[in-house]
Amino acid sequence: MIGRLDELNQLERFYNSSKFEFLTMYGRRRIGKTTILREFAGRHKALFFSAQEKNDSLNLLDxxxxxxxxxxxxxxxxxxxxxxxxxxxxxxxxDKKLVLIIDEFPFLAEPNPSIKSILQHTIDHVWKGKNIFLILCGSSVSFMLNDVMGYKSPLYGRITGNMEVKPFDYLESAEFFPNYSKTEKAIAYGILGGVPRYLEAFSSEISLEENIKNNLLMEGAFLNDEPQTLLRIELREPSVYNSILEAISNGCNKVCEIADRIHEEKSKCSKYMLTLQTLRLIEKCVPCTEPETSKKGIYEITDNYYKFWYRFLFTNQNYYSMLGLELSCEEILENVNDYMGPVFEKICEQYLIRAARAKKLPFIPYKMGKWWGNNPLIKAQDDVDILAFDKTGKKVLLCECKFRNKPMPMEEYDDLVMAAEMFKNAEEKYLMFFSKSGFTESVKERAVRENAVLLTIEDLY
Structure with missing residues (x-):
């Protein structure tokens, strides 16, 4: 089993408690919740029940x-x-802890909503004083958040812990591809993201190109139509959600732009986009220095595979079927560096999070993310790939990230130095450059003089 040590350790802490424990676990489909629970159940005396989309009588029979x-x-x-x-x-x-796991709990509670009240009554009057560990798990994130954990739920106030199972980061995902180069591992993560089921669909025993052709482009392959399959399972009007996701993948990242692109009312788009946020498929991003309520916010697709699929496959499926697997794969790989640009920024940000936890950065970031806005020094719009600052705002880290086939030139160095000049209140400024293909000799020499950090893709793994 790859990764998930933190999740398993958290489950063990609940198990080792001497009192009643009630954990809710949730996360999008394919994320590996059942795998975690089966691994945990195998270690202990556990009742493990997977509910199915049946009526109440048949689920009770099972x-x-x-x-x-x-x-x-x-x-x-x-x-x-x-x-x-x-x-x-x-x-x-x-006296020994009994574990009761109900996987896909929404399949029980939707046909029989009273089961939540029945559980509440059982907990309040019996189980609260017993040595039992109850786990309710579900892939319907909105149902788990609102109908199970929400304040209107009969179970509200009984839950002693909750766990959202999230995708792997770039480094955990790399464990699925031990035979790949560092660059290939990064591209595989850029295509598949951190969802275990998607990562398992590719084989490290064959090349990245063969995986793209056989496990992604080939009609009937699991990944070929996966986003459509999930949208049809989760949502009533997949066509509208498809249109929104396609618009975002093509650079429309504000509600008004998306509404104009898909010819829908802005209010309707906002409602649908909220659902996509609940499904963890899109997120609202604001410049690092802005509050979450900032009007400068833009929307991005969070899942790499959805980002990749809507960028390359959704609008090109008929074209690719005529072009053939070989040429389609070739065309995708010709454009992969451009696609990987924003993904590489996220990889570098994940690297910095790991470095911060290991106390390997000059300071612990209080906030970190992309920054964009007006640069008064150049009187034009500017951006910083990754900006981080400490709790006082006196220490600032600025990063430039480039996923290109040539060494980073001095112009990129100069641009980041200029951007750093905007932060007048910072007493300490640190510069860090990430480059897939290394750096020119002049950049290396200057970085030594100015104590800037240069990292290649090899340094990230």
Whole structure:
């Protein structure tokens, strides 16, 4: 099992508690929640039930079979109702911690909303004083946040912990491709993101080009139509969401721009985009120095595979089918450096987060991210790929990130130095440059003189 040590350690801490614990786990589909839970369940005495999209009676029957087989070794008959099922489990609780895991809980609670109240009553009157660890898990993020954890839910106030399972970062994702070069690992992450199921779809035993052709472009391959499949599962009007995601992937990153592009009302777009944010597919980004409510905010696709798919496959599927696998792959790779530019910035930001945790930066960033806005020194719009500052605002780190096939020239160095001049209040300024293909000799010499940090892609892994 790759990664997920933090998640497993957190589950172990709950298990080792001497009192009743109730954890909610959620995260988008394919993120690996069930894998984590099965790994954890395999270590302990655990009742593990995966709900399915069935009616309430059939789910209760499946639950009855699981519980009775676990305790008795065989199935006798279905419990009359959920109250009886939970009462039976109560009678089996001993001094040793009992773990009850219900995976895909929304599949239980949607056909039978009363199960939340039944659980609430059981917790309040029986389980609260018992040595039991209850875990409810779900892929419907909005349902878990609102219907399970929300203040209007009967279960509100009973939960002792929650866990959002998030995608792997670039370094964890690289473990799926031990045979790849550092650049190939970065591109694989740029294409697939950190979703385990997507990473597993590529094989480290074949080249990146072969993976793109066979596991992504080929009709019928798992990844070929995956974004469409998930949208159809999660949403009622996938066509509108498709249009929004395509617009964002093509550079329309404000609500008004997106509305104009897809010919929909701005209010309707805002509502749909909120849903996409809940699904963790897009996020609103503001310049690093601005508050979250800033009107300068723009929208970005957060999932790399969706970003890649809408950029290359969504509008080109018919074209690629005529072009053929070889030429389609060749055309994608010709444009991959341009696509990887913003992705590489995120990779570098993840590197800095890891470095900060390891206390390897000049200071611990209080806020970090991209900055864009007006530079009064050049009287024009300017940007900094990554800007970080400490809690006092007196220490500033500025980073330039370039994913190109040639060494970074002096012009890029000069641009960052000029941008640094804007931050007049900073008493300490640090410059850091990331470059896929290294740096020119003049840049290397200047960096030594000025104590700037130069990092290649090899240094990130």
């Amino acid at each position: 639950f009855s079979k699981m519980v009775q087989t676990f305790f008795e070794g065989s199935f006798i008959s279905s419990f009359q109702n959920w109250e009886a099922a939970f009462e039976y489990i109560t009678g089996k609780i001993s």
